[in-house]
Amino acid sequence: MTPPLRYSKERIQFGKPIGQFQLQQKKLSEMITEITKAQLLTWRLGVLRNEDRATTAQISMAKRNNVDMAIKIAREARQMLGGMGISGEYSIMRHSMNLESVITYEGTHDIHLLITGFDITGLNAFK
Ligand SMILES: Cc1cc2nc3c(=O)[nH]c(=O)nc-3n(C[C@H](O)[C@H](O)[C@H](O)COP(=O)(O)OP(=O)(O)OC[C@H]3O[C@@H](n4cnc5c(N)ncnc54)[C@H](O)[C@@H]3O)c2cc1C
Numbered sequence: 014m015t016p017p018l019r020y021s022k023e024r025i026q027f028g029k030p031i032g033q034f035q036l037q038q039k040k041l042s043e044m045i046t047e048i049t050k051a052q053l054l055t056w057r058l059g060v061l062r063n064e065d066r067a068t069t070a071q072i073s074m075a076k077r078n079n080v081d082m083a084i085k086i087a088r089e090a091r092q093m094l095g096g097m098g099i100s101g102e103y104s105i106m107r108h109s110m111n112l113e114s115v116i117t118y119e120g121t122h123d124i125h126l127l128i129t130g131f132d133i134t135g136l137n138a139f140k
Contacts, residue, residue: 016103017041017093024095034104040093044086052078070132077125 021032031037035139061067087109091098098105104138113137116122127139 015090016045017090020094020097020103037093040089043087047082047086051082054078066134070128073120073125073128073132076120076127077122080112080116081122084109084116087112090133 017033021037021041022030024031026034032041049106054075058067058071061071075116087105089111091105094103094105097103122140131139
């Protein structure tokens with residue numbers, strides 16, 4: 014069970030687990046939706062790669078989208094843990110910091126965007 018899900022079931026506020034409040038369920042629902050979408054993007058890319066048809070622009074799009082999604086979810090997950098989210102007891106801050114480096118290496122977030130822009134327009138905006 015992921016840390017925010019586990020915490021939402023364990024943490025009691027106003028006599029019930031916070032996971033029973035609508036806002037917590039909205040966050041968890043949106044997280045699983047975005048993760049599923051990112052997995053589909055990766056799956057499609059994998060199929061294209063196996064067929065030797067994946068382009069560098071498609072790889073850029075997938076890397077940029079999925080790291081961005083992961084950082085946003087990690088940030089939301091940290092908030093769901095309240096004050097515990099910044100303690101070492103849960104790994105979410107370490108995970109967030111790891112993602113802050115992933116958004117820069119293997120092509121920065123901005124440069125991948127420009128690669129997608131180039132792919133669409135044929136016009137080079139990065140030099
Ligand atoms: C944890 C970590 C591990 C790494 N591991 C490796 C590794 O194993 N091998 C390796 O070779 N490198 C590695 N790097 C380096 C990484 O690839 C570079 O940091 C990254 O490519 C950005 O280059 P830079 O740091 O020189 O940023 P800069 O080029 O100084 O860019 C700074 C900012 O400006 C933006 N920018 C730059 N040029 C343009 C432009 N033309 N148009 C618009 N925006 C622009 C960038 O997107 C970025 O946001 C790693 C970096 C990190 C953080």
